[in-house]
Amino acid sequence: MLPQVKMQALLLSSVLTTLIPIVPAYSQVPMQQLQVNTTQSEKMSTSNLIAENTKSSVVRVVIWCDVKAYLPKNGKIYSLKTMLGHGSGFFVNPNGYIVTNAHVTNVTDEECKQYFVEELAVKLKEDGEDSNIVKQLKWIDVKPIYQVHLPNGESLPAQILKSGAPIGEGKDVSIIKVNIRNAPVLKLADSSKVRILDKVTAVGYPGLVEMSDIFDKKSLVEATFTSGEISAIKTLKDNIPVIQVSAPAAPGNSGGPVLNERGEVIGIVTFGPQESNNYVFLFTSNTIQEFLTYEGIVNEEGLINQKYREGLQLYNQGKYTEALRKFQLVKRLFPYHSEVDKFIQQSTQIIAANHN
Template identity: 60%
Template sequence: MLSKIQNQFQSLLIISALLSATLPITPAKSQTIDFPQKPLQNNSKQPEKLSQANLVAEDVKPSVVRVAVGCKAKVYSPINGKIYELEQITSYGSGFFVNPNGYITTNAHVTKTEDCQQIFQEDLAAQLSSDGQTLANVEAELKWIETKPIQLVYLPNQEQLPFEIINSGAIAGEGKDISIIKINVINAPTLKLAESSQVKLLDSVTVVGYPGLVENSSLFNDESFYEASFTRGQVSAKKNLKDGTPILQITAPVPKGNSGGPVLNENGEVIGLVTFGPDDNFTFLFTSNTIQEFLDSAKVNNQQGLVNQEYRQGLQLYRQGNYTQALQKFQVVKRLFPQHSEVKIYLDKCQQIVTNGN
């Protein structure tokens, strides 16, 4: 174990890298999430049992976000002099960080907004009716004085941030259904893109995303809306669209709302993102290599930074029962990326154990 002075020196080195540490990666056949297996000195408390699959899930979870689009509008009625303010989220999807500077990948159909005037027909009619008017009678006189899209990313820590579209294709059948968007954060935890041409039939896969059932049901509490779901399956086919774009087919259950969410290999790398299918159990993916095309076009690198490194090491130290060292790692993660959804849980666990002298 390092001496106290060495620990302090190491912490200073880490903190000095807060604003600059991003490590470029290149998709490769053998990339893995590296959880070191070197044994370290344990505290007396029995370590919490975390399997390799658990570690991968904990590592991936903070990188997966919910994407929401909708409309805001103001409509003026000269008949009664009122301004009607309208706002509605029309659809949700999923996405994931691919670069620490807030770049996110999702589907083009997830970020596509609809005609605001069409969206608000029913809502506007209801408001007019409460004022003793009918939409059919006054529609020609209405003035749409403001319409603008709502574009939001919901982070797993429940923070909501506006996004801008950096590079976008078209919905499946009309083009490549990929969209690169950006929010205003730094040091975000990201996912690696695998080399999708190396994917084989019957490879095991894990799908991560936000099923729509949660926001449409009154059975769940508010926190569940921000909790990503994991499902597992296999690669069942490798196909191509009419324009030659490669597509992967998987067997994992993928309910509505998961569109744009990452599909991972056993190493936690992204092989593609959920895109389309006739039902929840018959799903097709646009591949990670197609995602890379859009990143290259936007001049965005698929990178991982110090947050990924420190959090991953912290999880491993926690798994081995080295709570004091794990606590230091998690503290760095919290300073680098305060929006990290999982690190506070581990900070609290480590702090309690260390405070109790275990």
């Protein structure tokens, strides 16, 4: 994208993702393994609380290609189901509405076919066949498949509701939906009010973690937080506003939220220079709001946000019994919550220790 300045969208490319397996849901951490003071938990800072409120709202958006074709020369049917790429996103409404980048979701049948042909040509060559015969393929089925991976490891099918165009071609925003209720939501800020050197935090799923085999399964589904500042407020040639930030981001971060100091979203990570991930550009929250308005989607928090926030505040005040009730309610209303089990276990441990 934008080759004249060597810019690229931060979607993890198929070269990096084809061999990365889908991460299965991980089991809960046994209570005895939790490292926690059994009489009092260390108090969390304002930044810690924002991070805890954010984690369960940020998701991975994964794109697969499912292709099946017939080769008349040998009478064989070949099929391929592979990950083409992934980005990040976040819940913008409790009823399963998610925001990400258009360049994350805009995968065409032709792209799936092209990838299939390249893979099949390699396989035929390895088998001693003429790789040129792939031109004779008869297509049986070609379809992109969209999935959302929640931070607790669960995977849900997704559908695209409205998608713009990749950077340089239009507004690089996409709205997708999964069948879920009571999802924890991030609120949008008014991006017209941001200022140079405001502190920001980028949240998402950089592909570097997934490419390495040194991390455990839980680490693969836990979002990464990086901090920085607003470096500049710019406008693209097509009169679309973007925000430049110094918070590091990497391929895989595309579509991930960037937060202000109140934990509100000012924009989504979209593109940056090939040479460095030390500054990136965001499509703004106000541009995102245009897409939501068009679809009639209201960016509002639900009961989960309220009760989880209350639980964290009570926990931070040392009121563990009251906090436990809030966390248990969150668990009942939204079993997919990635962080609440940890606080339920820690609260239970501390309460039990104080009663002995």
